[in-house]
Every structure is written in structure tokens, then in C-alpha cells.
Amino acid sequence: MQSPEVRVEAVLLLVFFVVFVPASAILHPVDYLVLQSIRKSLADLPGSAFFASWDFTADPCAFAGVVCSGDRVVALSLGDPRAGSPGLSGSLPPSLARLSALEELSLVPGLVAGSLPAAFPPGLRFLALASNRISGPLPHSLAALRGLRTLDLSNNLLSGNIPTALLRLPELRTVILAHNRLAGPVPASVAAPLLRLDLRSNALTGSVPSLPPSLIYLSLASNRLSGHVDRVLPRLNRLSFLDLSANRLSGPIPGILFTFPISWLQVQRNQFSGPLRLGGPLPVSGATVDLSYNRFTGKVPAELAPAGRLYLDFNRFEGDVPAAIVDRVVAGGMRVLYLHHNYLTGFRIGTAASVPAGTSLCLQYNCLVPPVDAPCPRNAGPRTARPPQQCAGGGKKG
Secondary structure, three states, rough: OOHHHHHHHHHHHHHHHHHHOOOOOOOOHHHHHHHHHHHHHHHEEOOOOOHHHHEEEEEHHHOOOEEEEEOOEEEEOOOOOOOOOOOEEOOOOOOHHHHHOOOEEEOOOOOEEEEEEOOOOOOOOOEEEOEEEEEEOHHHOOOOOOOOEEEOOOOOOOOOOOHHHHHHOOOEEEEOOOOOEEEEEEOOOOOOOOOEOOOOOEEEEOOOOOOOOOOEEEEOOOOOEEOOOEEEEEHHOOOOOOEEOOOOOOOOHHHHHHHHHOOOEOOOOOOOEEEEOOOOOOOOOEEEEEEEEEEEEEEEHHHHHHOOOOOOOOOOOEEEEOHHHHHHHHHOOOEEEEOOOEEEEOOOOOOOOOOOOOOOOOOOOOOOOOOOOOOOOHOOOOOOOOOOOHHHOOOOOO
């Protein structure tokens, strides 16, 4: 049996709906009131006219950004989605959680601030609130959204830890939390069937945990992660994009990684070390591979020749550059090859051959005199070759 308070609230909602809502509108009174609270909490930035159509004397299901099914709101796209739109200001009202049928909620880039609502509609499948000024922690209620498939909260001011249960949601495919202020570890035992995980540019610490083999896109760049990855990466054989750059990762890179269908591989600015032992040639012709600013040693693998852009600078490679890579550069298939600041001793190019115009080749500060005169990036420095004492006997002092 309903309490007197519940019966009074129901009567008041019914009276409001009958008296104040036009006959053309069919929206449920609870959803109607939530839309009103959204309109009070958010405002157009100068140059935006998104809320111009939100006239509550008309049918709310005809408002810009509102999609209804029957008498309930099922999707909300807040703000003008056209490129260059100024977006909105204000904050997200807690009443959003009362849109019980809502499945999609998005917000265009703007200046919406404040914290995330403590709760969200239980049936939410798509949540995208990127590029605003939302701050505070990720609410644990996100982990209760069992049907959530896409979560994009990137480019905000979010802080605190990533809730462990969030990355275990059974339907979750895309998580983009990049460019925030999140700290602590990447949750262990990521069980969600993720296709994309983007946590770059935060302050995450600890090691890279076990990740689902379903991943196609993985970025953990620009954090403070440490430890080895040689037991984590071999399982991710569907990857086409991998960025682990600008962390404190160390140890070897598993050779099998280079046999995955990766078109963009970035592990620069870490502490990876040891020789590279590839399991075969790169399967993606024209791939970008950046291994710079590490401590790799040994020969440059010829299996890297299919790359379109290859960055091996600031390592400890030695010996001759493989003929397969030289031929690829001469043929115009490799548009960038940076080898400066290693201990290489040869780049054997035929006397009649030349480097195609538009190709960037840098061989400075090795144990050789560059056979071709090619402009180098500024980080190569002014010196053409290493001092002889650093090259004698393969000494590695610089």
C-alpha cells in the first residue's frame, strides 16, 4: 500500500501535467520536470542557440536534442553538434537519474562544470560528456550501469581512482577517460569485452594489468606506469593501435607484438631495453613505429622495413642499417627514418641512388659519417658523428 506522501506526490504530478502541459505533449510528467531542471541548470554560451527550441508551451519531444519513445525520453544530445559550436555552460542536474528510460546521453564540448551526477538512469547504454570542465571523482554508480557500452568522459578535470567494477561491466566496449587527472592504478582483472581503452594523459601509477584480448585500440600514454609488459601484450593479438609512450615501463618488448596487425605502434620515452627479436616482418605496410628514447640494443631488425614511418632515435642500436630498410627508403616506401643518437656503423646506399624528396632521414650522431645530406629534427643536435672513443669497441657512453 502506498504511503500518504507517495500518493500526494502522484496527485501533484497529475495536476501539474493536466493544468500546465499542452495537449499536444505526451511526455511523462517526471521526464517533463527533468527537462525543465536541465534547462535551468544549463545555458547556451554566446553564439549558441541550442535552447531556443526549448519552449515548454510546446511538445518537449520536439525540442532540439530530445528523442522520445512513447511518453518517455530515451536519448538526450545536449548542445549544438555542429563543428565550431560554442557549447553550453552550467552543470548537470542530479535529476537526470529520474529519466528512467534514457539510453543515450551526450554533451557537446563546452564549459559545463561541477561534478558528475551521483546516479544515472539504469538503462544508459551511451554516455559521452567529453571536453568540458567536469571535475571530481568518477561516481561508483557508473559501475551499476549493466548495459553501458560506450563511456567517453575525456578532456575534463576528473580526479580520483577508476572504480574497479567499472571495467568489469559485461557490455562495455569503449572507455575513453583520456586527458583528466585520474590517479592510482589501472584496475586489475579488466573483464569487460573492451574494443577501445584510452586512459592517456592522466596520473595513473603501478603496472599494466591483464587486459582483454578483444582490444583493438589501447592507449596508456603519458601516465606514470612502470614495470614490464612482456606478459601482458602477447595476449592482445587484435591490436591495431598501441600507445604506451611517456611512461616508466622497462624490460623487453615481446617480439610477437610486431606480428600483430598494428598500424600505429608507439612506445617511445620509456626505459625498454634489450635487443629486438621480431617474429616476422611487420604485417601492415606503411605502419608508424616509434621506439625512440629507450635503451634498445643490438642490430636494427630488417623485419621493420615495411614501416612507413620508423623512429629508432636515442637508443643503443649498432651495426649496419639492414639493406631492406635502405632499399625501402630509396624506393620512397618509408617516408620517415630517424636513426640519430645510436651507435650505427653503416648505411650502405648505392652511388647512383638518392633519397626521394619529401623523405625525412636522419643519421646524425652515430659511428658513421652520414652518406647523404638530409635535414634532421632539432633534437638531433649539431654534431654529425659520435666521438671516436665512443665507437671504439662498441663503447656506449653517450
